[in-house]
Amino acid sequence: MMEVIDFPPGxxxxxxxxxxxFVLGLVGFLSRRNxxxxxxxxxxxxxxxxxxxxxxxxxxxxxxxxGFVLFxxxxxxxxxxxxxxxxxxxxRTQHSLDVSVWQNLREEGLDPTLDEEPLxxxxxxxxxxxxxxxxxxxxxxxETSHV
Amino acid sequence: MELFAASQxxxxxxxxxxxxxxxxxxxxxxxxxxxxxxxxxxxxxxLGSLAWLGYLGFSPTGITIETGLFYLFGFFALVGAGLxxxxxxxxxxxxxxxxxxxxxxxxxxxxxxxxxxxxxxIVYAGAIVVTFLFVLMLASQRAPSDSDNRSREPALACFTxxxxxxxxxxLLQRDQENANKGMGQxxxxxxxxxxxxxxxxxNLRRDASGxxxxxxxxxxFLGQTLYTSLxxxxxxxxxxxxxxxxxxxxxxxxxxxxxxMP
Numbered sequence: 001m002m003e004v005i006d007f008p009p010g011x012x013x014x015x016x017x018x019x020x021x022f023v024l025g026l027v028g029f030l031s032r033r034n035x036x037x038x039x040x041x042x043x044x045x046x047x048x049x050x051x052x053x054x055x056x057x058x059x060x061x062x063x064x065x066x067g068f069v070l071f072x073x074x075x076x077x078x079x080x081x082x083x084x085x086x087x088x089x090x091x092r093t094q095h096s097l098d099v100s101v102w103q104n105l106r107e108e109g110l111d112p113t114l115d116e117e118p119l120x121x122x123x124x125x126x127x128x129x130x131x132x133x134x135x136x137x138x139x140x141x142x143e144t145s146h147v
Numbered sequence: 148m149e150l151f152a153a154s155q156x157x158x159x160x161x162x163x164x165x166x167x168x169x170x171x172x173x174x175x176x177x178x179x180x181x182x183x184x185x186x187x188x189x190x191x192x193x194l195g196s197l198a199w200l201g202y203l204g205f206s207p208t209g210i211t212i213e214t215g216l217f218y219l220f221g222f223f224a225l226v227g228a229g230l231x232x233x234x235x236x237x238x239x240x241x242x243x244x245x246x247x248x249x250x251x252x253x254x255x256x257x258x259x260x261x262x263x264x265x266x267x268x269i270v271y272a273g274a275i276v277v278t279f280l281f282v283l284m285l286a287s288q289r290a291p292s293d294s295d296n297r298s299r300e301p302a303l304a305c306f307t308x309x310x311x312x313x314x315x316x317x318l319l320q321r322d323q324e325n326a327n328k329g330m331g332q333x334x335x336x337x338x339x340x341x342x343x344x345x346x347x348x349x350n351l352r353r354d355a356s357g358x359x360x361x362x363x364x365x366x367x368f369l370g371q372t373l374y375t376s377l378x379x380x381x382x383x384x385x386x387x388x389x390x391x392x393x394x395x396x397x398x399x400x401x402x403x404x405x406x407x408m409p
Contacts, residue, residue, distance in 0.1 A: 009213055010323070012204075012320065012322070012323040013204055013221075014217075014254070014258065016315075017221045017224070019312060019316060020316075021224060021228055021247070022311075023308045023311050023315075024225070024228040024229060024231075024232055024308070025228070025232075026311065027305060027307070028231065028232035030299070030303075030304035030307060030308075031232075031298040031299055032232070032298060032299075033295075033297055033298065034237055034294040034295055036237055036279055036282060036283060036286075037237050037240055040231065040241060040279060043271070044231065044232075047248065054254075054255050058259055062372075063365075063369055063372040064372065064377070066260050067372050067373050069263050069267075070263070070266065073270050074384040074387065074388055075384070075387065076270070076275070077270055077275065077388065077391075078388055080274075080279075081391050081392065081394075082395050084279070084282050085394070085396075085399035088282060088399050089398060089399065091286045092401075096293070097286055097294045098293040098294035099294075099299075113299075115293065115297060117180075117181040117182060118181065119293070119296055119297075120181060120182075
């Protein structure tokens, strides 16, 4: 058996980092309501899993893990294409990216969740920067010559 | 109960749990709410939790450049992920995701996978995020909206995340410590990576006749693996991509109205 050397970025470190990325994606997927952001969060979870695969491939010293990440990429690309197509169709029917407008798809007997707090009415329209008017030069003192 | 019976004895360190709880609190404070979020406190909590976790996972023996790079990329990957989860502006969230992808690419480079780094960045940052941005452009909203300024049950979501991350990371850390002490049945996980790593990397870098390859030959080996032991999955992935393309075009087609061919 080999001796125990524990360099700081060992397998455990990479696995922990992958787990944290996965969990952040999970939290985002559960709590965000924009459909596009939900799918972006799913992609974040896939990134965490891919990191795990690559770390294991390195740890075991073979390339099956890396090959698997390629399939992960292919599946993620398919998922993104289908998901975006579906989101486009859903947006065309309801004109909103909010998933909560599709609450009627829930199982029967569940009350719809209503949002109680009002949204801020703040002017989200950001002001365009105002440039100083150009085209007219500032007034100069008249030039005099003594030739 | 089988699961618990099979687990090894060892100390579960609660400081990891508290660091994760601090992070969950930070994410909870940062998630968009109609009343406006407490940005300063939340980001302080999240960054503090990151620093604490980094300190807990740090061991001062055997510091290499790899250590520094791992912490750099890991820090920015987690910061980008946190920003992505908590942004109210979806376009900025997509850009934060690009930051995550780039940092994961750096980590893949550290793990001796240069081809995957390139493929990951091209597919994600180049294709998927750009498509996301296109759809965002089609469906952009100016005013505060239900979809961007509200979260669905942020407290419960953060609690779920805390439960999952704590169970994963506490178990990983306990296995690591058991392996450091030379006990534990799961040698494969906690076994010293560095020693195994050097040995096996040498094997990877030599061909059958014993000549050393250059490190950049990762792509060659990956291709060999793909077309020998993983041939069937490659064909299946190709078929899946074709089906998904056709399906996406069919789904996104406008069905109503007269179809005008240009």
